[in-house]
Amino acid sequence: MRVLILGGTGEARELAQLASGERGVEIVSSLAGRVRDPLLPVGAVRIGGFGGVEGLREWLAANAIDAVLDATHPFAGTMSAHAAAAAAELGLPLLHVRRPGWTAQSGDRWIRVADLAAAAALPELGARVFLTIGRQGVAAFAGSSDRWFLIRAIDPPTGAVPANHELLLARGPFTVEQETALLVGHRIDMVVTKDSGGSPTEAKLSAARAAGLPVVLVDRPPLPPGSPVMASALDAWEWLRRRMIE
Numbered sequence: 001m002r003v004l005i006l007g008g009t010g011e012a013r014e015l016a017q018l019a020s021g022e023r024g025v026e027i028v029s030s031l032a033g034r035v036r037d038p039l040l041p042v043g044a045v046r047i048g049g050f051g052g053v054e055g056l057r058e059w060l061a062a063n064a065i066d067a068v069l070d071a072t073h074p075f076a077g078t079m080s081a082h083a084a085a086a087a088a089e090l091g092l093p094l095l096h097v098r099r100p101g102w103t104a105q106s107g108d109r110w111i112r113v114a115d116l117a118a119a120a121a122l123p124e125l126g127a128r129v130f131l132t133i134g135r136q137g138v139a140a141f142a143g144s145s146d147r148w149f150l151i152r153a154i155d156p157p158t159g160a161v162p163a164n165h166e167l168l169l170a171r172g173p174f175t176v177e178q179e180t181a182l183l184v185g186h187r188i189d190m191v192v193t194k195d196s197g198g199s200p201t202e203a204k205l206s207a208a209r210a211a212g213l214p215v216v217l218v219d220r221p222p223l224p225p226g227s228p229v230m231a232s233a234l235d236a237w238e239w240l241r242r243r244m245i246e
Contacts, residue, residue, distance in 0.1 A: 001066045001244055005029045006083055007041060010200065011097050012071035014233035016041035024244065028063070032072075032079070034136070036155050050082070057086040067243055069236055070227075071097040074196050075134075077221030084224035093243055096229045097236045101195045101220060102205060109214040112195075116140040119192055119216045126190025126214070130183065131165075132204060133194050133218070138162075141192075150186050173200035179207035192216040 003019070005012050007029045019027045020042045031038050033047040050056035060068070070083045080096060087094035104110050113119045116137045128148050131141060135153040142160035149165040151157065156167060166186070174182075182188070191208045193201075195217050208215050223229060230236045 001240075002026045002028070002064055003067050003069060003240065004060065004063075004065045005041070005069045006072045006076075006079060007031055008035075008038065008076070009071050009073055009097075009099075010198070011099060011233040011236070012069075013039065013041040015069060015071055015097070015236055016043050018233065018237045019043070019240075022241075025240075028065075032076070034155075053082045053085045053089075056082050057089055060086060060090055060092065065092065067240060068092055068094045069097060069240065070094065071233070071236070074098055074101070074220045075194055081224050084227055088226075094227045095236055095239050096223050096227055097233065098223065098229055098231065099197045100231055101197045102202065102217070105209065107209045107212075108205070109208075109212070111214060111216045112219055113216060114219055116218055119218055120144060122216060124214075125192075125216070126188075128187050128189050130186070130188040130191045130204075133192060137194075150182075150188065172203075174203050176203045176206045176210075179204045180210065183207055183211055183213065188213065190214050190216065192218075194218045195220055 001024060005015055005027060008031050016027050016029050019025045028044045028046060029041045031047045050059050068083055068087050070080050072079050084094060117140055120140045131149045131151045135155055135157040138151055138157040138161055139159035141162050145163045149162045150168060151165050152168045152170055154171050191204060191213055230239055
């Protein structure tokens, strides 16, 4: 069985590791190429886009792929939609792998919004904002000239950025102590982040809760309807193994 893993997440790397010792399974992991120095999974890796639904469909057919595991970032909505469309056209089994989103705890001051444009338009957005949304969404805040932003990302933003900002290039995970020191040291009064879920990036929420700071939490885009969804790499691996024996 030849399987394409659409990756870039910890779940995708775990899936590749689980499959590496399995006889009869050949894995190809695909990364979007948006990070200069990505964390690579074991096994074969391709980097770069496919060219939309048509390009992905042609690649799947040309490489004799038998199943697709969409383990992309929860906010990679376009890629998930392309994967669902291409797999449906070829009659291939497709599974979305999505870790659960975060759940509010006592003391959290969350403001949920539908997208980054809604976050940037909030009238109550703080004067000193910690923007931890990845580099691609920063342009949504470029017009906020009356606020100061601490922008943290792995690589520098390529589009427009707010006039008043400091860029912090760093790769997590970070501890609660580190996040607390960052909030205090930069006098942050609001955090803006995406509901990516998972424990490796949760420390900023704990630090904000302890400091009593509001957090603007951007909701995930919906997954395409019709395909099954698993919450962990282990569950996805069991799904794939069942397909192998059917």
